[in-house]
Amino acid sequence: EIVLTQSPATLSLSPGERATLSCRASQSVSSYLAWYQQKPGQAPRLLIYDASNRATGIPARFSGSGSGTDFTLTISSLEPEDFAVYYCQQRSNWPPPRFGGGTKVEIK
Amino acid sequence: EVQLVESGGGLVQPGGSLRLSCAASGFTFSSYEMNWVRQAPGKGLEWVSYISSSGSTIYYADSVKGRFTISRDNAKNSLYLQMNSLRAEDTAVYYCARDYYDSSGYFDYWGQGTLVTVSS
Numbered sequence: 687e688i689v690l691t692q693s694p695a696t697l698s699l700s701p702g703e704r705a706t707l708s709c710r711a712s713q714s715v716s717s718y719l720a721w722y723q724q725k726p727g728q729a730p731r732l733l734i735y736d737a738s739n740r741a742t743g744i745p746a747r748f749s750g751s752g753s754g755t756d757f758t759l760t761i762s763s764l765e766p767e768d769f770a771v772y773y774c775q776q777r778s779n780w781p782p783p784r785f786g787g788g789t790k791v792e793i794k
Numbered sequence: 795e796v797q798l799v800e801s802g803g804g805l806v807q808p809g810g811s812l813r814l815s816c817a818a819s820g821f822t823f824s825s826y827e828m829n830w831v832r833q834a835p836g837k838g839l840e841w842v843s844y845i846s847s848s849g850s851t852i853y854y855a856d857s858v859k860g861r862f863t864i865s866r867d868n869a870k871n872s873l874y875l876q877m878n879s880l881r882a883e884d885t886a887v888y889y890c891a892r893d894y895y896d897s898s899g900y901f902d903y904w905g906q907g908t909l910v911t912v913s914s
Contacts, residue, residue: 720900722839729889729904730839741894741902773839777899781853785839 688712690774690786698794705761707789709774714754718778721750721759724788725770733772734759761791769793796820796903798890803908810880810912816873816890816905824848824868827893829901830875832886832910842888843875858884880912 689712699705709719717737722730732741734750737757747762761768774786802814814830830842843864844853852864863876873890887909891901 718899722901729906730901731904732894732900732902735894735898735900775839775900780899781841781844782855783841783899785841787838 688715688776688778688784690776690784692772692774692786692789694789695787696790696792698792699764700794701764701766703764705759705764705768705791707759707761707772707791709752709757709759709786711755711757711776715776715778717753718776719750719752719757720775720777721748722773722775723768723770724773730773764791796892798892798903798905800888800890800905800908803888803910805911805913806880807914808881808912811876811878812880812910814875814877814888814890814908814910816875818871818873818890818892821892823866823871827897828866828873829891829893830864830873831889831891831901831904832884833889833907834883834886837886840886844893845873877910880910882912884910885912886910 691710693708719737721734724730733748738750749760751758771788771790773788777783797819799817806812829844845864861879865874887907889907890905892903894900894902
């Protein structure tokens with residue numbers, strides 16, 4: 687079973703700042719990793735797939751990097767609408783696809 | 795516009811049954827693989843089940859195997875989840891989610907979710 691560990695649990699930043707979120711896998715998932723954004727009361731939204739590819743309609747300020755066991759989601763300059771919970775998800779050797787525990791990006 | 799609309803959630807007693815539905819529109823439903831993903835109150839996301847575009851291939855999470863059944867009706871553009879022998883730990887918002895591309899394992903469109911509460 688592949689376990690995804692996200693850090694930090696909470697990130698307190700101001701609008702305009704850069705956000706760096708981490709996702710570590712318990713074993714290699716190659717590049718089969720996605721990132722989702724979820725706002726309160728809403729469904730998740732796919733941001734990044736295959737570690738570094740932006741999904742359709744996702745702004746360029748969102749970028750993903752990494753391979754193997756260590757991955758990063760970077761938001762280059764936080765907009766007010768970016769404050770949310772972010773989940774990573776792996777699809778290597780699925781089923782099942784598994785999600786990390788989430789990182790909450792909150793306004794400082 | 796792609797839309798997924800879940801229905802059928804509600805309060806059910808432990809051991810009871812419930813059938814969730816997901817009505818799809820705005821895309822060729824019969825061409826896409828579909829999934830159910832759930833989220834317990836205040837918790838993270840858990841994948842529940844997958845069904846191929848034709849319905850011939852199905853997978854379940856270990857936590858629901860033998861109790862839940864996924865199905866689809868491509869003529870009605872609908873996805874279903876039959877949930878039997880429900881437990882308190884099945885309490886969650888259940889989302890239907892479309893596979894981004896063939897067997898991608900990524901989910902690009904999600905419904906708004908339907909809440910299932912298992913309690914006596």
